[in-house]
Amino acid sequence: MRVCDRVRLSRGPFQARPSGFRDCDQVGWGGRGPAWRRDGQREGSGCALTPGLEGRVGSLRPFGSGPDDPGGGGVAVQRGRSPRQLRASSEVRRASSRSGQSCLIQAPAVPSAGAQTPSPWGRRRQSRLPGSRIADPGIRKKPAMDLGDRASSSPPPNFRRRLHFLRKSQGAALSAPLVGGEVAEPVAREDLAADPPRESRVEVMDDKPGPGPVSETSEFLFSFGVIADIQYADLEDGYNFQGNRRRYYRHSLLHLQGAIEHWNTEGSPPRCVLQLGDIIDGYNAQYKASEKSLELVMNTFQMLKVPVHHTWGNHEFYNFSRNYLTNSKLNTKFLEDQIVHHPETVPSENYYAYHFVPFPQFRFILLDAYDLSVLGVDQSSAKYQQCLKILKGHNPNSELNSPQGLSEPQFVQFNGGFSQEQLNWLNEVLTFSDTNQEKVVIVSHLPIYPEASDSVCLAWNYRDALAVIWSHRCVVCFFAGHTHDGGYSEDPFGVHHVNLEGVIETAPDSQAFGTVYVYSDKMMLKGRGRVPDRIMNYKRENAFRC
Numbered sequence: 001m002r003v004c005d006r007v008r009l010s011r012g013p014f015q016a017r018p019s020g021f022r023d024c025d026q027v028g029w030g031g032r033g034p035a036w037r038r039d040g041q042r043e044g045s046g047c048a049l050t051p052g053l054e055g056r057v058g059s060l061r062p063f064g065s066g067p068d069d070p071g072g073g074g075v076a077v078q079r080g081r082s083p084r085q086l087r088a089s090s091e092v093r094r095a096s097s098r099s100g101q102s103c104l105i106q107a108p109a110v111p112s113a114g115a116q117t118p119s120p121w122g123r124r125r126q127s128r129l130p131g132s133r134i135a136d137p138g139i140r141k142k143p144a145m146d147l148g149d150r151a152s153s154s155p156p157p158n159f160r161r162r163l164h165f166l167r168k169s170q171g172a173a174l175s176a177p178l179v180g181g182e183v184a185e186p187v188a189r190e191d192l193a194a195d196p197p198r199e200s201r202v203e204v205m206d207d208k209p210g211p212g213p214v215s216e217t218s219e220f221l222f223s224f225g226v227i228a229d230i231q232y233a234d235l236e237d238g239y240n241f242q243g244n245r246r247r248y249y250r251h252s253l254l255h256l257q258g259a260i261e262h263w264n265t266e267g268s269p270p271r272c273v274l275q276l277g278d279i280i281d282g283y284n285a286q287y288k289a290s291e292k293s294l295e296l297v298m299n300t301f302q303m304l305k306v307p308v309h310h311t312w313g314n315h316e317f318y319n320f321s322r323n324y325l326t327n328s329k330l331n332t333k334f335l336e337d338q339i340v341h342h343p344e345t346v347p348s349e350n351y352y353a354y355h356f357v358p359f360p361q362f363r364f365i366l367l368d369a370y371d372l373s374v375l376g377v378d379q380s381s382a383k384y385q386q387c388l389k390i391l392k393g394h395n396p397n398s399e400l401n402s403p404q405g406l407s408e409p410q411f412v413q414f415n416g417g418f419s420q421e422q423l424n425w426l427n428e429v430l431t432f433s434d435t436n437q438e439k440v441v442i443v444s445h446l447p448i449y450p451e452a453s454d455s456v457c458l459a460w461n462y463r464d465a466l467a468v469i470w471s472h473r474c475v476v477c478f479f480a481g482h483t484h485d486g487g488y489s490e491d492p493f494g495v496h497h498v499n500l501e502g503v504i505e506t507a508p509d510s511q512a513f514g515t516v517y518v519y520s521d522k523m524m525l526k527g528r529g530r531v532p533d534r535i536m537n538y539k540r541e542n543a544f545r546c
């Protein structure tokens with residue numbers, strides 16, 4: 001990867017102080033394309049060039065530019081390349097949009113994760129989704145965005161030293177991670193493996209080729225399960241909003257049972273299971289079946305022999321208020337880890353987020369992607385008014401669930417965002433993990449990386465979350481649900497973004513869950529059914545290679 005000519009860190013009201021910002025070449029973000037209405041008619045025109053890539057100074061419009069917006073830790077990268085050069089150098093990929101829109105995503109000029117990471121099972125897997133609509137090939141330019149004060153923000157601490165180090169190291173493989181601009185000792189393998197099972201094996205599904213030999217130096221440590229968007233309801237099959245994806249409301253419970261049976265009988269049981277949100281469907285509320293359905297699904301989870309961590313998604317809020325959820329079995333905060341003498345790593349009660357340690361030196365962080373949301377909050381509350389203002393400020397549609405015409409299509413009612421308070425807390429936890437050489441896995445219902453997700457499904461202020469994560473070296477991967485179609489990308493800083501395929505849109509003869517096998521040098525997602533396998537190497541140093 002090339003070190004960019006210049007990197008700018010845009011700073012807004014975002015208070016978290018990054019412990020060091022890594023350089024990157026270019027980051028691509030989802031654009032907007034023509035929309036198809038339910039009746040199949042097309043609305044709107046061709047795809048817009050990705051915001052920020054059309055000017056000579058690449059820019060990502062930072063969230064939080066207004067007084068009511070949270071965050072503002074967006075990044076601006078890539079200078080001195082014309083739109084034509086950018087288009088020529090960037091792989092233009094098409095991705096489907098759940099809104100029925102198609103969009104073009106400008107992939108980074110650097111080799112993308114899909115290209116860098118050899119497919120573990122011999123096939124190259126992409127985040128390109130089945131059934132995607134192809135975007136209009138005509139690319140419409142938008143005027144460059146005004147960065148205002150942010151463009152002239154000073155670079156992060158240690159930036160110059162870091163850049164100097166990177167330039168000096170061009171061509172040389174960096175094996176040691178950076179901490180605060182200094183070269184740190186590599187994490188010793190022994191440190192990672194306090195008491196791991198002495199085995200190096202991965203189960204292989206019959207329908208997939210084997211993963212190939214696991215390196216002899218790679219030591220298996222532990223595993224965990226992942227499952228997303230169960231959306232159970234006692235209803236006949238239906239369809240998604242666009243009417244093109246079948247939803248198996250009843251069968252989703254059987255899929256869950258199958259996953260639990262699998263995890264319960266694995267030779268080396270997973271340490272825990274991560275439930276990525278939308279456990280029951282919003283339709284339950286209409287039929288006044290919310291509590292009954294939740295009970296049914298939770299009773300099924302009772303069969304699981306290991307702890308389950310529940311994330312909250314939009315469908316949780318269609319069924320229940322935030323207050324209700326806080327006092328329900330869906331609140332698994334009691335499983336949190338408390339770090340003695342580090343009160344800054346204790347989450348506030350204002351959002352549903354916590355961290356835990358399933359295995360020594362591995363910290364998992366569960367985030368609340370609806371911390372800023374109009375869902376589940378009392379409409380008379382100040383928070384509701386604040387969130388509605390943010391949403392309406394970015395979405396002028398009368399139907400706030402519609403992304404039609406939006407330059408930032410993630411600003412829809414069924415999404416939400418992270419408050420500054422939560423981002424500051426995340427920054428503190430990641431700082432602790434950096435200092436203690438921990439590896440971190442982050443979980444959220446909403447995805448935050450455009451390359452791995454439909455742009456309509458991203459968290460409102462996904463850039464702020466990325467800015468925090470990218471300012472630390474400890475994060476290995478970010479698991480999200482919500483899209484149902486799945487997706488994957490390794491970002492330029494070596495963070496693997498996995499969007500898990502949703503159970504609700506999984507046919508009865510298939511499956512949708514996975515087990516992640518954690519090794520001393522990588523994580524391997526073994527997908528079941530329509531969940532693809534992934535190898536996620538701990539390769540943060542790649543972000544600094546030329």
Ligand SMILES: Nc1ncnc2c1ncn2[C@@H]1O[C@H](COP(=O)(O)OP(=O)(O)O)[C@@H](O)[C@H]1O
Pocket residue numbers: 098099240241278314315399401402403414482483484
């Ligand atoms: N393009 C859209 N325009 C208007 N409403 C939409 C649109 N997409 C989704 N919705 C509405 O938003 C809500 C959430 O959508 P849904 O597809 O059920 O979300 P999820 O993918 O989380 O299951 C539903 O009430 C749905 O009707």
